[in-house]
Structure formats: C-alpha cells, structure tokens
Amino acid sequence: MIVLIGKLKKGEKGRILHISNTDLLVRRRLLDLGITEGSEVCLKCVMPFGGPVMVESCGQCIGIRRKEAIQIEVEKL
Amino acid sequence: MDIALIGNPNTGKTSLFNNLTGSYEYVGNWSGVTVEKKIGIFKNNKDRLIDLPGIYTLNPLSKDEGVVTQFLLTEKVDKMLNILDASQIERNLYLTIQLLEYGKPTIIGLNMMDVASKRGIHVDPVKLSQTLGIPVAPVVARTGKGCTDLAATITEGGIPTPNASLVHYGTEIEEAIGKLAELLEGKQNYSVRWLALQLFEGNQYVKQYLYSVIGEERLNLFLQQIKNTINTNYQTSLELFIFQKRKAKIDWIIADSAIKRNLTKTPLSEKIDAIVTNKILGLPIFFLLMYLMFMLTFDWLGFPLSDYLDRLITGPIASGIESLLSYVGASDFIHALILDGIVAGVGGVLVFVPQIFILFFFISLLEDSGYMARVALVMDRLMEAVGLNGKAFIPMMIGFGCNVPGIMAARTIETPKERLLTILLTPLMSCSARLPIYALFVGAFFVQQKALIVLSIYVLGIAVALILAKVFSTTILKGETSLFVIELPPYRLPQFRALWRSTWDKGKGFIKKAGTFIFAGSVFIWLLSYAGPSGMNVALDDSYLAVIGGFIAPLFEPIGFNSWQAGASLITGFLAKEAIISTMNIIYFVPDEASLQGLLSNYFTPLSAYSFMIFILLYIPCLATTATIYKETGSKRWTVFSIGYALIIAYILSFVIYQGGKLLGLV
Numbered sequence: 001m002i003v004l005i006g007k008l009k010k011g012e013k014g015r016i017l018h019i020s021n022t023d024l025l026v027r028r029r030l031l032d033l034g035i036t037e038g039s040e041v042c043l044k045c046v047m048p049f050g051g052p053v054m055v056e057s058c059g060q061c062i063g064i065r066r067k068e069a070i071q072i073e074v075e076k077l
Numbered sequence: 078m079d080i081a082l083i084g085n086p087n088t089g090k091t092s093l094f095n096n097l098t099g100s101y102e103y104v105g106n107w108s109g110v111t112v113e114k115k116i117g118i119f120k121n122n123k124d125r126l127i128d129l130p131g132i133y134t135l136n137p138l139s140k141d142e143g144v145v146t147q148f149l150l151t152e153k154v155d156k157m158l159n160i161l162d163a164s165q166i167e168r169n170l171y172l173t174i175q176l177l178e179y180g181k182p183t184i185i186g187l188n189m190m191d192v193a194s195k196r197g198i199h200v201d202p203v204k205l206s207q208t209l210g211i212p213v214a215p216v217v218a219r220t221g222k223g224c225t226d227l228a229a230t231i232t233e234g235g236i237p238t239p240n241a242s243l244v245h246y247g248t249e250i251e252e253a254i255g256k257l258a259e260l261l262e263g264k265q266n267y268s269v270r271w272l273a274l275q276l277f278e279g280n281q282y283v284k285q286y287l288y289s290v291i292g293e294e295r296l297n298l299f300l301q302q303i304k305n306t307i308n309t310n311y312q313t314s315l316e317l318f319i320f321q322k323r324k325a326k327i328d329w330i331i332a333d334s335a336i337k338r339n340l341t342k343t344p345l346s347e348k349i350d351a352i353v354t355n356k357i358l359g360l361p362i363f364f365l366l367m368y369l370m371f372m373l374t375f376d377w378l379g380f381p382l383s384d385y386l387d388r389l390i391t392g393p394i395a396s397g398i399e400s401l402l403s404y405v406g407a408s409d410f411i412h413a414l415i416l417d418g419i420v421a422g423v424g425g426v427l428v429f430v431p432q433i434f435i436l437f438f439f440i441s442l443l444e445d446s447g448y449m450a451r452v453a454l455v456m457d458r459l460m461e462a463v464g465l466n467g468k469a470f471i472p473m474m475i476g477f478g479c480n481v482p483g484i485m486a487a488r489t490i491e492t493p494k495e496r497l498l499t500i501l502l503t504p505l506m507s508c509s510a511r512l513p514i515y516a517l518f519v520g521a522f523f524v525q526q527k528a529l530i531v532l533s534i535y536v537l538g539i540a541v542a543l544i545l546a547k548v549f550s551t552t553i554l555k556g557e558t559s560l561f562v563i564e565l566p567p568y569r570l571p572q573f574r575a576l577w578r579s580t581w582d583k584g585k586g587f588i589k590k591a592g593t594f595i596f597a598g599s600v601f602i603w604l605l606s607y608a609g610p611s612g613m614n615v616a617l618d619d620s621y622l623a624v625i626g627g628f629i630a631p632l633f634e635p636i637g638f639n640s641w642q643a644g645a646s647l648i649t650g651f652l653a654k655e656a657i658i659s660t661m662n663i664i665y666f667v668p669d670e671a672s673l674q675g676l677l678s679n680y681f682t683p684l685s686a687y688s689f690m691i692f693i694l695l696y697i698p699c700l701a702t703t704a705t706i707y708k709e710t711g712s713k714r715w716t717v718f719s720i721g722y723a724l725i726i727a728y729i730l731s732f733v734i735y736q737g738g739k740l741l742g743l744v
C-alpha cells in the first residue's frame with residue numbers, strides 16, 4: 001500500500017518510493033543522512049498541533065516537519 | 078605537520094581531539110557543538126591537530142559546514158584523520174570517499190564500537206583497512222582507549238597516499254575529469270579529481286575557487302556539458318548520479334567488512350524517547366525540567382550556598398585582609414582602594430559562583446545527554462509559528478549560560494535569515510552574568526516569592542524574543558522558507574568527569590573575568606567614586622561617578638529609578654553585566670550583601686526594583702556579546718540594530734510595567 005510518511009501511524013514502517021516533491025534543501029539534508037528513495041523508515045512519534053515527526057531509519061532518529069513528511073511517499077511494510 | 082580531524086557530526090571528534098592533544102574543547106551530544114576550527118598540539122609537541130565542525134559531506138549547506146570546505150581549499154593540510162561512527166558506518170563512509178578523493182594521506186579512527194556492538198553491528202577494522210587501502214585504528218574516544226596507538230600511527234609518517242579512484246564514476250564523468258585536468262594544467266595544486274567531483278555535486282565553494290582559476294564562462298560551459306551528457310544518457314541529475322555510484326561502492330565495502338545482525342530488542346534511547354518526546358507529555362516534561370533546574374539554581378541549592386559564601390567573604394576574609402593591611406601599615410588610600418573597591422567589587426561578584434556553577438552544570442547535562450536535540454524537536458512547532466525553527470532554541474538555551482557561545486551556536490542553522498534572527502534574539506536570554514543582579518534585588522524586595530519573580534524575568538526574556546521573532550520575520554526579515562531537519566543522537570549516560578570538565582570550562586570564564594575585567598573595573602569605578610571635580614576623597618555625591626551617572630539618570634525617571642547610582646551602574650553594565658553588581662557594591666559601600674539589600678530600599682520600591690531588573694534583562698548586549706554579533710553577522714548595521722532595538726524594547730517594557738503598576742496602585 002502506498003501512503004505518505006506523515007500519514008503513517010506511530011510504529012508503522014515503510015520504504016520510501018518518492019521523495020522529489022519535498023523542498024530541495026530538506027531533500028539534500030535527508031540525503032546527507034542517508035535517507036533517500038529505497039530507504040526503510042519507521043515513524044516513531046508525532047508532535048502535537050501539527051508539529052514535527054520523528055522518523056527512524058537505519059538505527060538513527062531524525063526529526064522533520066509534518067509538511068515535509070506528507071510529501072514523502074512510502075510503500076507500507 | 079598539520080593533521081585535520083574530519084568526520085560526521087557527533088561522532089566523537091572533539092573527544093578524540095581532547096584525548097590526543099590533552100586539551101579541553103567543548104564536547105556535547107548533538108550535531109553542531111564545534112562550529113569553528115580549533116587547533117591543538119599533539120602530545121609529542123610537534124604536530125598540530127585541527128578539530129573541525131562535523132559534516133556529512135564536503136558540499137556544505139550551513140555556515141559551520143562551510144568552515145571545513147573553506148579549510149580544505151585555503152589551508153595546508155598534510156594528513157587527514159577521518160573519524161567514523163561504527164554504528165552509522167554507511168553514512169560515514171560517504172564522507173570518507175570524498176576525503177580519499179582529496180588525495181592526502183588519510184587514516185581512519187573507527188569510533189563508537191561500543192554503540193555499534195550494542196546495535197548488533199560489527200565492523201572489522203582489518204578488512205576495512207584492506208578494502209580502503211588506508212590504516213584503520215579502532216578507538217574509544219570517550220575513554221581514550223586506542224588513542225596512543227592512533228597517535229603513533231598518524232604522527233610517525235609512512236601513511237600511504239590513498240587510491241583517489243576508489244569509486245569509478247563511469248566513462249562520461251571520468252572523461253570530464255580528464256578534461257578539467259587539461260583546463261587546470263599547471264594552474265593549481267589541489268587534486269583535480271576532487272575538485273571536479275565537488276564541482277559536479279554542486280559545491281559552491283569549489284565552484285567559486287574554480288571561477289578564480291579558469292574564469293566563470295569557461296567553467297560554466299564545461300559544467301553544462303557534463304550535466305547534459307548525464308541527463309540524456311541516464312535520465313537523472315548529475316548529483317544523484319554521483320551519489321548512486323558512491324552508494325553502490327559503499328554497499329560493496331560494507332558487505333565485505335561489516336556484519337549486521339538484527340536485534341529485536343528496542344534500544345533504550347527509543348524507550349526514553351517514547352516518554353520525553355511523547356505527543357502529550359513532551360512539552361510538560363521540558364517545562365518541568367526547566368523548572369527543576371531553575372529552582373535548584375535559585376532556591377533550593379544555589380541560594381544557601383551563595384549566602385554562605387557571602388558571609389565568608391564579607392566576614393573572615395574581609396577582616397583578614399583588613400588586619401593584614403593595618404599590619405603592613407598601608408595608607409588610608411590603599412586601605413580604601415582594596416576594601417571598598419576591590420573586595421566590594423570583586424567579592425560581590427564571586428559570591429554568585431555557586432549559583433552560576435549549578436546553572437552551568439545543568440546546561441552541560443542537557444548538552445551531554447542528548448536531550449538538547451529533543452528540545453529542538455519539541456519546540457519546533459512554537460518556533461515555526463514565530464518564523465524560526467526548533468534548532469534556534471538550542472542557541473537560546475546555551476545563551477542562558479552565556480550569550481557568546483549561544484550566538485556562535487547559531488552557525489548550525491542552515492537558512493541565513495533564521496540564523497540572523499537567532500543571533501539578534503539570543504542576547505535577550507538572561508545569561509548567568511545577569512543572575513547576581515536578580516539575586517540581589519529579589520533578596521531585598523521579594524523575599525517571599527524569590528524564585529517566582531526570577532522565573533518571571535526569564536520567561537519574559539523568552540516571550541519578548543518570540544514576539545520579536547514574529548515581528549522581525551514578518552517585517553524586516555521576510556522571505557525564505559525555513560528548513561528543519563534534525564538528527565536526534567542516541568542518549569548517552571553523561572560521565573561525571575566529562576560533565577565536570579564542561580561545567581568548569583564554562584564557569585571558569587566567570588571567575589577569570591572577576592579576577593581580571595571586574596578587578597580592573599572595580600579599581601576604576603572606585604577611583605571615579607573617590608575623586609571628584611573638587612579633588613580627592615570627596616563625598617560620594619560629589620564624585621565623578623555621581624556626575625556621570627547623574628547626567629543620564631533623568632532619562633530613567635519615567636521608568637522608576639532616577640538616581641545617579643542606577644545610571645552609573647547601567648553604564649558599566651555594558652562592559653559586563655556583573656559589573657552592575659560591582660558598581661553597586663562600591664557605590665553603596667556596605668559591609669555585606671544583607672546590608673546592601675537594606676540600603677537599596679532607600680532608593681528603590683519593589684515596583685521600581687522589578688522595572689530595573691526587566692531593564693537590565695533587555696537593555697543591551699554586553700561588550701563581548703556585541704563583538705560576537707559583529708563577528709558573526711559581519712555587519713555594522715545589524716550590530717547597531719541589535720543594540721538599538723534592545724534599548725527601545727527595554728525602555729518600553731519597563732515603562733509599561735512601572736507606570737502600569739503605579740496606576741494599579743502598586744508602589
């Protein structure tokens with residue numbers, strides 16, 4: 001099933017299919033951290049009031065904003 | 078020999094640096110602790126080691142990352158020490174590949190082996206060394222294990238120049254590199270392969286450098302050609318193409334030298350995060366921690382300790398000095414200078430050392446545990462609403478200790494607009510040098526609600542900063558989208574030794590300042606209070622200090638403290654905030670803090686005292702902070718602005734509080 005990271009539930013995992021809709025700088029930074037198409041991610045927590053989300057990938061945790069997270073398409077695992 | 082220490086953020090570079098050079102630099106568990114290069118001498122007293130900010134790639138996004146590229150392009154490096162985090166080996170190797178292309182002898186320090194093995198990752202240093210063709214030394218930077226071997230390997234020479242062509246980028250790119258080599262023939266000394274690949278990746282620093290060597294037009298033409306070729310042949314961008322080539326190589330290296338087992342156990346970090354970054358509990362936990370830190374500093378622990386020290390200094394120490402002076406038969410002038418000037422001025426500041434150390438201890442604890450990055454995550458929503466991002470909260474928290482490192486920490490903020498905004502607003506965070514003033518005044522006027530009143534001042538500082546962030550970001554600093562991607566490092570149990578080092582390192586600045594700057598200032602202020610237009614040893618009200626203070630004092634009438642004493646201390650406060658306390662101690666010379674507090678009630682009412690504290694919170698960044706703002710923004714205009722807006726806001730707020738309070742009948 002294809003969903004957006006921002007729409008995953010806490011603890012759910014997915015593999016990134018499509019990331020090119022996000023802001024260029026954000027994409028660059030995620031790439032620096034080794035997160036790109038094909039990476040496996042897991043949604044760890046969600047901040048209230050539309051705040052950022054925490055995502056885990058290859059053992060490292062990263063915070064990104066919700067508006068970015070809903071631009072990243074993943075295939076649910 | 079100059080050896081550069083390079084690696085990803087938060088991999089233990091500075092810890093290793095401290096171990097290898099025996100010095101102490103700032104270590105913390107979040108990305109962006111080191112924001113400029115630091116030079117240390119190896120224990121052999123010959124070679125120099127250069128600690129640099131952490132980077133993920135040589136193609137920089139933020140200012141602190143740019144420091145590294147700039148360094149590689151302008152300074153002489155003989156060897157490189159690349160530190161890898163074994164638990165994040167894939168990501169770390171990406172940088173290694175770029176460094177090998179730079180073509181200098183390189184050695185790898187494989188760190189965080191303990192963390193890696195807990196995650197079920199085992200990296201074989203021998204195999205890694207064979208595949209990369211360079212020495213690999215396993216170390217534990219935190220404890221110093223393996224560091225002597227590493228130091229020996231790197232300083233003793235005999236490190237082979239690495240194979241810069243570890244990754245083969247395909248015929249198109251390899252040909253383009255050859256072409257660039259022809260263009261650059263004999264014009265410069267850096268590795269052409271490295272320059273070419275950095276250019277292809279979009280590294281602006283390298284591009285500028287190449288412009289200066291072969292001219293803008295020729296370079297752009299060359300770059301466009303290779304971009305087009307890759308686009309048509311592979312339907313992908315040049316940057317991504319390079320990334321994929323490297324990634325494939327890394328996968329191959331890892332398959333060869335690292336073993337991964339999947340552990341089903343959830344790491345402790347994730348369990349802690351389930352609580353502290355919980356949707357509902359996250360913010361309350363942060364506020365609770367702040368409250369605890371605050372109460373310990375001001376009420377439960379810090380206050381009694383400072384009180385004790387005050388009694389010690391004004392009692393036995395002062396009388397000891399006095400009898401010593403009488404014993405050696407010092408003149409009245411010397412007597413007065415030492416007791417009324419130096420002991421009052423410097424002692425009055427030193428009294429607050431316990432409180433300042435407690436505060437610094439907590440800040441170090443936040444930094445070293447890994448919680449700091451979580452604070453940024455938790456606060457991001459609020460910061461976004463005012464046109465900043467969560468990362469800007471880290472400089473502000475550090476600013477509670479001292480504004481100078483706070484402003485420096487803003488370098489890690491990627492977008493220039495947000496960085497400038499953070500630099501401008503960090504001085505509003507109440508630094509530790511302002512703490513003595515509050516302690517003095519609440520002791521005199523608000524004995525019952527001490528901690529509450531001080532808390533209100535700190536909160537006001539934050540509130541004003543957030544409101545101004547909103548105002549500035551919608552008026553003078555409009556535009557530019559903000560960027561927020563933050564790495565959340567695993568929690569690490571802070572070691573007592575490291576914590577103490579880091580607390581001491583921050584706190585010693587305060588003591589040093591008391592011994593130098595405040596010392597000299599106290600002598601000077603005392604002289605100004607001793608001499609006057611009509612001669613020496615005049616009554617205080619006829620002294621030069623009274624003349625100077627009296628000159629600006631009427632300005633403060635509307636905000637509640639029209640006295641030359643207040644005026645004079647505010648002027649000295651620009652030099653250093655704690656000078657305000659020294660000045661007051663000298664002006665109202667009294668034997669101890671308690672009687673000073675008694676005396677203050679002749680000059681202030683509770684309302685005007687509160688107004689005075691608010692004014693001091695906001696009115697001006699101190700001299701050192703102003704210099705840092707200038708250095709970091711590189712702009713006289715913004716520096717002047719940071720002083721100007723602070724004065725205006727301080728005046729307006731104090732005015733509202735004082736006049737409003739009067740209207741409400743609070744005098």
Ligand SMILES: Nc1nc2c(ncn2[C@@H]2O[C@H](COP(=O)(O)OP(=O)(O)O)[C@@H](O)[C@H]2O)c(=O)[nH]1
Nearest residue numbers: 087088089090091092104105106189217218219
């Ligand atoms: N567990 C573990 N922690 C380490 C090791 N080396 C450094 N650290 C911790 O990692 C954090 C980052 O260290 P620092 O030297 O500031 O890294 P830098 O950002 O690369 O300069 C600190 O909290 C260190 O105490 C290690 O070998 N093992």
Ligand SMILES: [Mg+2]
Nearest residue numbers: 090091110111
């Ligand atoms: Mg560092």
